[in-house]
Amino acid sequence: xKEPKLPRARGPLSAGVISTLTCGEPAPRVGRAxxxxxxxxLALYLCYELHYRGFAEVSGxxxxxxxxxxxxxxxxxxxxxxxxxxxxxxxxxxxxxxxxLVEPIDARGVSHHLRDDGELWQVREYIVHRxxxxxxxxxxxxxxxxxxxxxxxxxLVAVEFDEFGGGxxxxxxxxxxxxxxxxxxxxxxxxxxxxxxxxEMLAVVNMMSLFGLHRSLRGALxxxxxxAEITTAPSARRMAQGLTRLGVDPLxxxxxxxxxxxxxQVLRRDVIGDLLHRxxxxxxxxVFGVQATDWLEGRFGELVLxxxxxxxxxxxxxxxxxx
Numbered sequence: 001x002k003e004p005k006l007p008r009a010r011g012p013l014s015a016g017v018i019s020t021l022t023c024g025e026p027a028p029r030v031g032r033a034x035x036x037x038x039x040x041x042l043a044l045y046l047c048y049e050l051h052y053r054g055f056a057e058v059s060g061x062x063x064x065x066x067x068x069x070x071x072x073x074x075x076x077x078x079x080x081x082x083x084x085x086x087x088x089x090x091x092x093x094x095x096x097x098x099x100x101l102v103e104p105i106d107a108r109g110v111s112h113h114l115r116d117d118g119e120l121w122q123v124r125e126y127i128v129h130r131x132x133x134x135x136x137x138x139x140x141x142x143x144x145x146x147x148x149x150x151x152x153x154x155x156l157v158a159v160e161f162d163e164f165g166g167g168x169x170x171x172x173x174x175x176x177x178x179x180x181x182x183x184x185x186x187x188x189x190x191x192x193x194x195x196x197x198x199x200e201m202l203a204v205v206n207m208m209s210l211f212g213l214h215r216s217l218r219g220a221l222x223x224x225x226x227x228a229e230i231t232t233a234p235s236a237r238r239m240a241q242g243l244t245r246l247g248v249d250p251l252x253x254x255x256x257x258x259x260x261x262x263x264x265q266v267l268r269r270d271v272i273g274d275l276l277h278r279x280x281x282x283x284x285x286x287v288f289g290v291q292a293t294d295w296l297e298g299r300f301g302e303l304v305l306x307x308x309x310x311x312x313x314x315x316x317x318x319x320x321x322x323x
Contacts, residue, residue, distance in 0.1 A: 004056065014043040018046065021046070021058045029071075036082055044079060083292045090284065100227060100231055110126060114239060120248075122308060124185075125314060126314075132193065132202065135178060138160055141156075141225050144222060148275065152270065152272075176251060180252045184248065200299050201300055207224065207293070219286045219289065220285045220286070220289035221289060225271075227293040236253040236256035
């Protein structure tokens with residue numbers, strides 16, 4: 001398995017993590033830092049990636065390095081506080097999920113733009129962004145499996161089975177995304193575009209890892225997963241229409257139109273329903289997971305559309321061959 005290379009640092013925190021990973025230097029104290037900034041989000045992503053595929057220059061033993069775990073905890077504390085400060089909270093799970101099912105008539109998100117007016121270079125740029133997650137699609141959610149029981153566990157495993165291709169490697173959603181990248185002439189190797197992914201994209205993926213790696217946040221992880229499945233089907237339909245308009249095979253997105261519509265029902269009824277039947281005190285955590293997902297995805301969408309509307313790349317720096 002080919003492991004990705006470490007990216008360049010974006011500040012003292014990410015530089016400190018890289019030095020610890022490669023040279024054994026003591027991990028720095030975090031102190032006061034922008035919880036949503038480039039430096040902290042990259043530092044956190046590097047720490048989390050040790051629990052996935054790691055990096056080519058880094059020993060697998062670093063996954064449980066006490067210094068890195070201490071630093072990761074400080075980074076997480078700031079990030080989690082920022083997410084809680086940006087969300088309304090509450091414990092009405094039904095209401096917060098119902099809100100996601102109603103899309104404003106005048107909604108104009110990234111998928112709307114790519115369906116109607118998007119250019120091929122913008123599609124390719126958007127796919128570069130999403131590769132940070134989709135090349136390991138559903139891996140973060142697998143952390144929930146040992147933390148659930150009964151019907152909730154069985155139902156979540158059923159959803160994950162679909163995400164991983166129903167036992168067929170070529171049908172895994174991560175592989176379908178890699179195939180799409182190949183068709184678009186992009187580098188489909190894992191982690192190839194970490195260097196250019198902005199903090200707004202890293203934060204979306206870091207949230208998944210944060211929720212997944214902490215048993216105490218299992219409710220938030222389930223809430224996030226439900227929110228993602230509820231909002232994916234309509235946006236996937238728009239993406240498929242946009243790709244078809246541009247002459248690109250939309251298989252990755254058409255796969256999600258029907259699958260995620262089913263997954264939404266399973267997550268709402270069987271996973272969340274059974275989880276809260278067993279542990280009603282987790283309702284506020286489920287709501288938090290839904291709201292944090294909606295907020296971070298909103299920030300990401302605003303960044304991308306804002307940059308495109310001004311004629312600029314939405315990546316951290318432009319990738320020369322995307323146009």
